[in-house]
Amino acid sequence: MLTLADLRIGEHGEITGFTDEILSLKLLEMGCLPGTEVILTHHAPFGDPIALKVSGYTLTMRREEAATIQIKRK
Amino acid sequence: MTLANVTRIALIGNPNAGKSSLFNTLTGLNQKTGNFPGVTMDKLTGVWELEPGRNVEVLDLPGIYSIYPKSIDEELVINILANPKHPDYPDMAIVVADASNLKRNLLLFSQVRDLGIPTVLALNMIDVAENQGYVINSLKLARELNVEVAEINAKKGIGVGGLKLAAIKTLKHRYASNDALPLPVSEQLIEDVQKQFGEADPYRSLLWLMEHDRMKMFSEEQRESFDHLMEKHHFESKKYKSAETVRRYEQISEVVERCVINLNRQWDAEPVKTWTDRLDKVFIHSFWGYLIFLSILFVMFQAVFTWATYPMDLIDGGVAQLNDWLKEILPESALTGLLTDGLIAGVGGVLIFVPQIAFLFLFISLLEETGYMSRVMFIMDKMMRRFGLNGKSVVPLISGIACAVPAIMSTRSIGSWKDRLITILVTPLMSCSARLPIYTVLIALVVPEKNTLFGVFNLQGVALFGLYLLGFFMALFSAWVLKKILRAKERSYFIMELPTYKGPRFKHVAISIYNSVRAFVFEAGKIIVAISIVLWVFASYGPGDSMAKIEEQVRVNNPSLTGVDLTNKIASEKLENSYAGHFGKLIEPAIKPLGYDWKIGIALITSFAAREVFVGTMSTIYSLGGEVDDENATIKNRMRAEINPDTGKPMYDAALGFSLLIFYAFAMQCMSTLATTYRETKSWKYPLIQFGYMTTLAYVAAFLVYQILS
Numbered sequence: 001m002l003t004l005a006d007l008r009i010g011e012h013g014e015i016t017g018f019t020d021e022i023l024s025l026k027l028l029e030m031g032c033l034p035g036t037e038v039i040l041t042h043h044a045p046f047g048d049p050i051a052l053k054v055s056g057y058t059l060t061m062r063r064e065e066a067a068t069i070q071i072k073r074k
Numbered sequence: 075m076t077l078a079n080v081t082r083i084a085l086i087g088n089p090n091a092g093k094s095s096l097f098n099t100l101t102g103l104n105q106k107t108g109n110f111p112g113v114t115m116d117k118l119t120g121v122w123e124l125e126p127g128r129n130v131e132v133l134d135l136p137g138i139y140s141i142y143p144k145s146i147d148e149e150l151v152i153n154i155l156a157n158p159k160h161p162d163y164p165d166m167a168i169v170v171a172d173a174s175n176l177k178r179n180l181l182l183f184s185q186v187r188d189l190g191i192p193t194v195l196a197l198n199m200i201d202v203a204e205n206q207g208y209v210i211n212s213l214k215l216a217r218e219l220n221v222e223v224a225e226i227n228a229k230k231g232i233g234v235g236g237l238k239l240a241a242i243k244t245l246k247h248r249y250a251s252n253d254a255l256p257l258p259v260s261e262q263l264i265e266d267v268q269k270q271f272g273e274a275d276p277y278r279s280l281l282w283l284m285e286h287d288r289m290k291m292f293s294e295e296q297r298e299s300f301d302h303l304m305e306k307h308h309f310e311s312k313k314y315k316s317a318e319t320v321r322r323y324e325q326i327s328e329v330v331e332r333c334v335i336n337l338n339r340q341w342d343a344e345p346v347k348t349w350t351d352r353l354d355k356v357f358i359h360s361f362w363g364y365l366i367f368l369s370i371l372f373v374m375f376q377a378v379f380t381w382a383t384y385p386m387d388l389i390d391g392g393v394a395q396l397n398d399w400l401k402e403i404l405p406e407s408a409l410t411g412l413l414t415d416g417l418i419a420g421v422g423g424v425l426i427f428v429p430q431i432a433f434l435f436l437f438i439s440l441l442e443e444t445g446y447m448s449r450v451m452f453i454m455d456k457m458m459r460r461f462g463l464n465g466k467s468v469v470p471l472i473s474g475i476a477c478a479v480p481a482i483m484s485t486r487s488i489g490s491w492k493d494r495l496i497t498i499l500v501t502p503l504m505s506c507s508a509r510l511p512i513y514t515v516l517i518a519l520v521v522p523e524k525n526t527l528f529g530v531f532n533l534q535g536v537a538l539f540g541l542y543l544l545g546f547f548m549a550l551f552s553a554w555v556l557k558k559i560l561r562a563k564e565r566s567y568f569i570m571e572l573p574t575y576k577g578p579r580f581k582h583v584a585i586s587i588y589n590s591v592r593a594f595v596f597e598a599g600k601i602i603v604a605i606s607i608v609l610w611v612f613a614s615y616g617p618g619d620s621m622a623k624i625e626e627q628v629r630v631n632n633p634s635l636t637g638v639d640l641t642n643k644i645a646s647e648k649l650e651n652s653y654a655g656h657f658g659k660l661i662e663p664a665i666k667p668l669g670y671d672w673k674i675g676i677a678l679i680t681s682f683a684a685r686e687v688f689v690g691t692m693s694t695i696y697s698l699g700g701e702v703d704d705e706n707a708t709i710k711n712r713m714r715a716e717i718n719p720d721t722g723k724p725m726y727d728a729a730l731g732f733s734l735l736i737f738y739a740f741a742m743q744c745m746s747t748l749a750t751t752y753r754e755t756k757s758w759k760y761p762l763i764q765f766g767y768m769t770t771l772a773y774v775a776a777f778l779v780y781q782i783l784s
Contacts, residue, residue, distance in 0.1 A: 021312055021313070022312065022565070023567065023569075024316055025142070025315050025319060026567070026569055027569065028320060029139045029140040029142070029181060029319055030139060030178065030569060031177060031178040033323050041351070041354075042354060042358050044358060044360075044452050044453050044455065044456060045359075045360035045361075045363060045453055048455075048456045049452060049455050049568055051358070051452065055175060055177055056174060056206065057174075057571060057572075057574075058354075058572040058574075059570070060452050060568070060569070060571075060572055061568060062459075062568050065569060
């Protein structure tokens, strides 16, 4: 299953679902909705955390958190 | 303005949506804002003239993304909004929404409206949205959402008139919310909640049920009944919240579809590259990012330690001159002594901090204002995580260089309890500004001024920087130990918005500097001056009539002494026999292994409540117990002249100097910090742990340093 953690910088994806129930509420509230397009824009040094463009703003999260967001490639 | 019948309006919104800017515009009140999540840690109130002759109270609340709190700072909002009996419960809410991120901002709006509070939607940053290609039809939006919508520019203060009209209209008509729940639940469940806990709107009843653990209005028993109700009806709040959020977004998307024109889609172009994107290429780069952060820290230290010394020398010299002048013109009496050696020496010890605190807060508030602080959290998270901390711990740790009290309060935005607790416990190890004068005085005594390292760096500056690094690494090490000991209640996470870069609002920077300097001078100053006076009394008087006899004894025992030498001898004998001298002697056996004598003992005792008292105490002790020569009246020179009676060499040699430096670097000597830790952890256990481990660390480290160096 492809997750947001698999994206490389500049790649697009579309959120399809979440694997972690507790995190999903926080992510939903921050605008990570199923069907939303995301673009991975930055890595922090050493590849973690990551920054992505979603719903018109920049959101950061750790790689392990990104791995709970399922996506499909666009 | 706490009258019950005053109309109260709450400002609610996402972090960075512009709430605090709007608050300042409306109330003219000078309140600190910043461009990183979590600046408004507590509620703030101000007065807004809604109509001529009609003032309302405005309440600024911490920024939240939804009504469901994820961290301590967010809890406050639901505690006020879901409890009509709360003294701050508003008559109306203004939800400030960032128009460039409309959907996410409307989520919170829809939750607030469903609570049954009359709500106005204030659309901020419309210019940003338009630059990104979004045109919002706010009239249509108002019709769709069935509320008043006001277009504002909080930063420039535009649109306040429209907001006033919207507020007046909403207060008059009290637009009711829609009574339906976002997602249906069993009617029986809502009825049960209302039966047991009182009549309330359905959504509010549901909020009580889901968030009862975070709501202070409920007792322990009531919380248990809520748990029973959830069990009885097989209600899972996490599932409901997620489903509710998805449902709300569906409704919001439909509304936005109808009210917002997306120019980008029509042209099918790639989104515009913004300045923020370009700057982030550098600021969070894996090499340049760290280099820039380090350079900023370096400049900050340079400012605090080099540039600030000029005004500091002026203050130091000025106070010494004032004291000498007063002693000359005033008759010699106990009152003159209290004024000069007690009060003015104490006040001088406070004022001398001011330039450094001002420089520190200049930098910290600039970093916050521009949005750079969030980037620091981003690039530091991975490293901090290894030590049981969090990217968000960076802000408390950096603020800890100024003062641990606001630093500990700023940990409220850290969502995970364990990460937050560890940050609270280790933050006081960061060398705060109160330690700075101690460092400055002691380093000047034991580190030669002229020597330079590689011909570039001033050796004293290097020593000072070393002490700050030592504090930082000790904080990391202690955090790592605590990480192994403490058990996590929940998983740590780091999901955070990176705000766009903004130019600093210099008025806000100035206010931030002014507020922190004022708080320091008046809050810390009060303690320092009080202790200075008490100390002067204890150092000037002794048990029984021993003090009166000393003068005679000295004359008899030292018949050869005359003039200045005689008065000096009398003064130092008097100090030794005073109450303070007795206290110092009492603890001398315990501190002897660290190299300290009873005079330093007095300073240690007085600085247990607040370490900044050390220098003041030293100047009081040495001005009482020694010569006050006009040219050498600064504290540094008095200490340098001190001779160790056992060896006959200068008292402040390298071993003693470094032992004292290390002691003050690690010791927990700040009542305010301990009180803050208690307030933030709601338990005496953690301030006690903090006090215990830091004091032990200080004693052991100072012991080792003294024994190795002497």
